[in-house]
Amino acid sequence: MQKILVVNPFGIGDVLFTTPVLRSLKQKYPQSFIAYLCNSRSALVLKNNPFVDQIFFYSRGDFKIIKKKSNFKYLVQVFKAIIVLKKMKFDFVIDLSLVTQYSFIFWLIGIKKRYGFNYRNRGFFLTDKIDLSGFTDKHVVEYYRQLMFKAGIDKFRKHLDFFLNTEDLAWQQEFLQKNQINNNGLIVGIAPFGGISWGQNAENKQWPLERFAGVINRVIDKYNARVIIFGVKADLKAAKDLQNMIKTGKIISAVGCTDLRQLGALIKCLNLLISNDSGPMHIACALDIKIAAVYGPVDEKVYGPIGNPDNYAVITKDLACRPCYKNFRTKDCRTKKCLMQISEDNVFDAIERLL
Structure with a gap:
């Protein structure tokens, strides 16, 4: 069984733009376990999504809030997050964070395949990357389709998902x-x-x-x-x-x-x-x-x-x-x-x- 991590620490619309990624991953690997790492404010966007098996609420924004209150609690939370992610033993990660910190952690905990965008040369720790100067000439979802193709996934439906219960x-x-x-x-x-x-x-x-x-x-x-x-x-x-x-x-x-x-x-x-x-x-x-x-x-x-x-x-x-x-x-x-x-x-x- 493939264990896959998807990362997007941004806002509501940004997380919704990644829902075609989740659908395409599950279609390619129907028996896979897919986890999603996002910020706490956007997490409810993914609730009831049948293509997500677990949600983690870790983002730089969330950690910054903790750090303002206590440096010690910040370090404890970061350490705990790293331990939890390491224990998951993910096979690969789709890192849409556009920053170095996440891919460094994923390298550190031993995720072998790390897909993402090399924005402003921040993709040093990514194994498979697409150079990016910014999202400019096409829809963000089209950039994600391009990254999925690089990850060997060619079926991709350009439609957002929000599941109600x-x-x-x-x-x-x-x-x-x-x-x-x-x-x-x-x-x-x-x-x-x-x-x-x-x-x-x-x-x-x-x-x-x-x-x-x-x-x-x-x-x-x-x-x-x-x-x-x-x-x-x-x-x-x-x-x-x-x-x-x-x-x-x-x-x-x-x-x-x-x-x-x-x-x-x-x-x-x-x-x-x-x-x-x-x-x-x-x-x-x-x-x-x-x-x-x-x-x-x-x-x-x-x-x-x-x-x-x-x-x-x-x-x-x-x-x-x-x-x-x-x-x-x-x-x-x-x-x-x-x-x-x-x-x-x-x-x-x-x-x-x-x-």
């Missing part, structure tokens, strides 16, 4: 009933926040709230839709401001009251999600929900929705300075022209085409 769907029905939302009517979701992985620069990915409000008012007027707002606890104040801009009581807030599983369950019941470039948007993509996605500094050809093109519309502005997010860095932009020049009409026209 009966508990998730039961919570969904309870939420809908509590808020008197009828499954037979049109249900539209909005994810006007997002960008947590960008930290203090998250607002650089966010279309103005007042324009979201303007679009939602028009959607309610034309389609008599019920609307659900998505976000995390840190978005509660902004969500309240948004609700005050909506002229009807047809809007329900799920901000700060869902985990990733419950978020996915609510997204599953939508007819459409209107979103910034965000984790909820990629979950909707995995669940085959129609999406109107507003993209600013990030290149939608690299990080955008994938799958059936009839299911999504990406709204952008063609500017000389866009996209400015390149090689995992974004410019310090004060004007946000790429977002500010997207009008309510641009987004509403896309919504009408989808509905």
